[in-house]
Amino acid sequence: MTNAVKEKNTVIVNPVDKYPKPEFPEQEQELPGTEDKMDPRPDHGEASYKGSGKLTGRKAIITGADSGIGKAVAIAFAREGADVLISYLNEHEDAKDTAAYIEKEGRKAILLPGDISSEEQCKQIIERAVQEFGQIDILVNNAAFQVSHESLQDISAEEWEQTFKVNIHAMFYLCKAAEPYLKPGSAVVNTTSVNAYTPRPTLMAYTATKAAIQNFTSTLAQLWAEKGIRVNCVAPGPIWTPLIPASFSGKETAQFGSSSPMKRPGQPAELAPVYVLLASPESSYMSGATVPVTGGMPTI
Numbered sequence: 001m002t003n004a005v006k007e008k009n010t011v012i013v014n015p016v017d018k019y020p021k022p023e024f025p026e027q028e029q030e031l032p033g034t035e036d037k038m039d040p041r042p043d044h045g046e047a048s049y050k051g052s053g054k055l056t057g058r059k060a061i062i063t064g065a066d067s068g069i070g071k072a073v074a075i076a077f078a079r080e081g082a083d084v085l086i087s088y089l090n091e092h093e094d095a096k097d098t099a100a101y102i103e104k105e106g107r108k109a110i111l112l113p114g115d116i117s118s119e120e121q122c123k124q125i126i127e128r129a130v131q132e133f134g135q136i137d138i139l140v141n142n143a144a145f146q147v148s149h150e151s152l153q154d155i156s157a158e159e160w161e162q163t164f165k166v167n168i169h170a171m172f173y174l175c176k177a178a179e180p181y182l183k184p185g186s187a188v189v190n191t192t193s194v195n196a197y198t199p200r201p202t203l204m205a206y207t208a209t210k211a212a213i214q215n216f217t218s219t220l221a222q223l224w225a226e227k228g229i230r231v232n233c234v235a236p237g238p239i240w241t242p243l244i245p246a247s248f249s250g251k252e253t254a255q256f257g258s259s260s261p262m263k264r265p266g267q268p269a270e271l272a273p274v275y276v277l278l279a280s281p282e283s284s285y286m287s288g289a290t291v292p293v294t295g296g297m298p299t300i
Contacts, residue, residue, distance in 0.1 A: 026250030033242030045269035051079030059133035064143030066095035068241030072268035083108035117165035122173035146206035167209035184228025221288030237294030261296030
């Protein structure tokens with residue numbers, strides 16, 4: 001067996017040791033956070049993801065595609081042959097970097113900043129995609145907002161509403177606006193969280209929205225099944241993205257992911273293949289599913 005591995009020049013890496021483990025340097029950022037200020041920088045699969053034509057000719061919208069999971073998915077989609085509209089709030093440099101990776105693959109990248117908590121912005125995203133691409137084949141609802149609090153009394157009504165607007169209302173707005181353009185074979189992939197199963201008490205508003213996303217996904221999958229439109233979601237565990245140092249204290253950030261069974265956070269690159277699968281025709285009988293990518297954290 002050892003000889004066979006050597007002949008194929010294959011290196012098998014222990015997933016526990018694949019990436020650095022905490023303790024990271026203590027660090028904090030203002031929301032929504034940028035990757036440029038992160039130490040270490042996240043891995044989005046820039047140097048590792050290899051496409052095989054799974055999404056050739058497809059046109060995709062990805063919210064929160066400037067950094068983190070959305071960026072990794074955008075890079076993977078482009079390497080699989082898709083054009084991508086990058087929806088993001090205001091992290092212009094991160095978004096431009098994502099676009100550069102897409103264009104390097106010979107694919108089209110559209111940058112569209114704006115706050116998706118607004119229904120009008122969500123409608124503009126869909127309209128711009130149709131204008132630029134002529135069609136929409138894949139919608140990835142990935143952007144999210146979270147703030148950590150030790151007490152219920154610390155959560156303002158405005159923050160509670162904002163969390164729901166960004167995380168679940170925008171998903172409704174985007175899916176509703178996209179429906180007339182989604183043909184049989186189209187796919188919607190939503191980002192929920194391990195917090196839908198094991199909610200972290202300091203993220204009450206966020207965890208509530210992630211549970212809602214899972215239910216929304218299951219319901220919409222049934223509603224659209226006869227249309228031939230599949231709807232699934234991915235439940236990440238602790239993933240190293242700009243949202244982490246922007247949401248937690250420096251001390252918490254330094255230990256982020258250490259409580260997972262693998263004793264480390266996941267990297268955005270480790271999620272991208274799941275989004276590719278759910279967006280591709282290869283998962284034609286998968287709909288209404290939640291795929292956990294949690295480093296071993298339980299989802300039951």
